[in-house]
Amino acid sequence: MLKQLLTQNLWSQNVAAVQLLGLCPLLAVSTSIETASGLAVASAFVLVGSAALISLLRHFIPDVVRLPMFVLVIATFTTIAVMIMEALAFSLYMQIALFMQIIVTNCMILGRINQVASQQKFSIAVLDAVTTSAGFAAVLVGFGAVRELASHVLPLTLDPAGAFLTFGLLLAVFQFINLHTKETFESESRADADVH
Amino acid sequence: MKSLAPIFILALTAGILGGLLAVTAHYTKPLIEQNRSEAVAAELEELQELIRARIKSLELTARQLESCEYQIEITQETTKGYGGNMEIAMAFLGESLVGARVLSHRETPGFADALDPDAWISAFGTKPLSGIDTVSRATITTRAVLETVNQRVAYQVEWLQLCLLDV
Numbered sequence: 001m002l003k004q005l006l007t008q009n010l011w012s013q014n015v016a017a018v019q020l021l022g023l024c025p026l027l028a029v030s031t032s033i034e035t036a037s038g039l040a041v042a043s044a045f046v047l048v049g050s051a052a053l054i055s056l057l058r059h060f061i062p063d064v065v066r067l068p069m070f071v072l073v074i075a076t077f078t079t080i081a082v083m084i085m086e087a088l089a090f091s092l093y094m095q096i097a098l099f100m101q102i103i104v105t106n107c108m109i110l111g112r113i114n115q116v117a118s119q120q121k122f123s124i125a126v127l128d129a130v131t132t133s134a135g136f137a138a139v140l141v142g143f144g145a146v147r148e149l150a151s152h153v154l155p156l157t158l159d160p161a162g163a164f165l166t167f168g169l170l171l172a173v174f175q176f177i178n179l180h181t182k183e184t185f186e187s188e189s190r191a192d193a194d195v196h
Numbered sequence: 197m198k199s200l201a202p203i204f205i206l207a208l209t210a211g212i213l214g215g216l217l218a219v220t221a222h223y224t225k226p227l228i229e230q231n232r233s234e235a236v237a238a239e240l241e242e243l244q245e246l247i248r249a250r251i252k253s254l255e256l257t258a259r260q261l262e263s264c265e266y267q268i269e270i271t272q273e274t275t276k277g278y279g280g281n282m283e284i285a286m287a288f289l290g291e292s293l294v295g296a297r298v299l300s301h302r303e304t305p306g307f308a309d310a311l312d313p314d315a316w317i318s319a320f321g322t323k324p325l326s327g328i329d330t331v332s333r334a335t336i337t338t339r340a341v342l343e344t345v346n347q348r349v350a351y352q353v354e355w356l357q358l359c360l361l362d363v
Contacts, residue, residue, distance in 0.1 A: 057209070062202035069206060076213040080220045087227035090235070098304055 002127065009131035015108045016139035017174050022108035025099040026140055027163045031151075036144025037137075038092045042081045042100055044133035047109050048126060049077040051117035055125035058118050070113050071104070078104040108136060143167060232300070239297040242313060243270055243287040246295040246321065254289075264359035265290040269352075272299065275344040278336040279303045284344050287321070291356040296320040296345050307334045311341070320345060 015021045022043070029039045050073045054061070061069050082100050085093045093100065103109065112132050117125040147157045147166055156162040247268055251261070260266050269288045274281050280302035287294040295318075298311040310316035310331045316338060319328050325346060330338040 060205060062205060065202040065206045069209060072206070072210055072213060076217060079217055083220050083224040083228070086231065087224035090228075090231035094235075 001124070005127055005131045009128065010135045010138065012178070014135040014139060015111075015132055016136050017171060018178075019108075019111075021111060022106045022136060023167075025102065025106065026143065027160070027167060029096050029099045030140055030144040030147055030163065031158050032148045033141060033144045034092065035096050036140045038085070038089065038096050039099055039103075040133075040137035040140045042085060042096075043103055043106065043109070043136060043140075044130075045081045046074060046077040046103050046106075047112060047133050047136075048129040049080075050074045050109065050113055051125045051129035052122065053077075054113050054117040055120060055122045061118070066118065067114075070110060070118070074109055074113065075104045108132070143170060146170065236299045239299050239313070240270065240285060243285055243295050243297055247287050247289065250289055250292075250294050250321075263290075264356055267359075271348060273344050273348060275340045277301055277303050277340045278307070278334075282337075282340060284341060286345060286348055288352050291349070291352045293325070293345065293349055293352075294321045296341070298341065301337075303334075303337050308337060310334050310338050317341065325349060 009015070013019065016023065016026055025039055025043075030036045050070075053073050054070060057069075078101065081103065082093075082097075085100060086097075112129060116128045120128070143166070147163065150157040150166065154162070157166050247270075251266075254266075256266055261268065266289050270285060271288070272283060272285050274283055276282070282301040282303070283299040284296060285299050286296045297313060298317065301308060301311060303311065316328075316331050325342075328342060330342060
């Protein structure tokens with residue numbers, strides 16, 4: 001189960017690189033590794049906390065108030081994350097304040113809560129949230145690192161237009177690797193089947 | 197009565213989560229206030245540093261600093277930016293603007309980069325106000341700062357004239 005979730009959420013169904021969810025903060029905050037890491041940690045806190053609570057409460061949540069309940073829980077954890085970051089990492093908070101507050105509207109989080117946490121038992125919900133957060137963080141921090149390093153040669157990468165172009169190029173590379181590994185895996189599987 | 201159950205559950209959850217927020221706010225509020233006041237103090241210290249540098253470059257004596265022409269003043273004004281109120285601090289030597297800093301604002305990150313101490317706002321005090329233009333894509337924010345500084349400079353000029361008359 002853990003291996004499957006790790007493969008799925010870190011690579012084949014990565015929320016940012018494959019499902020293209022939560023791209024607004026990803027493009028806006030990934031100008032440096034520091035800001036990207038800050039948002040990744042905050043998003044992880046909100047997703048894991050919300051998933052755990054929703055999973056525990058899932059039998060008590062009436063269907064008609066399902067979405068308001070999800071938003072209420074996500075908004076609470078977002079506000080807690082904002083307060084903690086403003087108290088403990090003020091200079092970082094000042095750089096990403098706005099994007100911290102709009103974590104509540106991140107469709108990646110609402111999507112995982114709706115699809116997984118509200119339907120699965122506690123351990124699976126938490127595991128899914130942790131692996132999804134790790135996948136999102138990997139893309140966010142990786143993208144931040146590429147933009148920060150590339151900006152020394154090409155300052156355009158720090159601009160909004162540069163963010164779209166850089167992310168597009170990285171996605172192309174990601175898809176190429178993804179397709180290549182998939183083809184290799186399929187051809188190896190076919191070869192194995194022929195042998196047997 | 198049964199139809200009210202979901203609303204009751206939602207309200208109960210909101211109450212519990214509200215309590216959780218209140219507890220978090222109780223423990224983080226002193227740290228947040230300390231961080232904010234330290235940030236403001238750092239900005240004001242920068243302005244004082246600018247004043248000291250100006251005094252040194254003009255080689256002013258203690259006697260001159262007591263006169264109206266070179267009276268030290270750090271003033272704070274509130275103006276309305278794009279996202280809400282902005283607190284602007286300005287340092288003067290008599291009627292001469294030495295520097296300006298934004299102590300607090302609610303502008304969109306990225307668009308408020310011009311307010312960083314080493315960015316657009318650092319031009320105040322180093323070149324004439326007529327030579328400072330607004331920044332495109334942060335026009336409302338920078339115009340608000342520019343207008344506030346202009347108003348305060350006009351006030352300082354009037355004040356200096358009155359002060360000299362008094363003397």
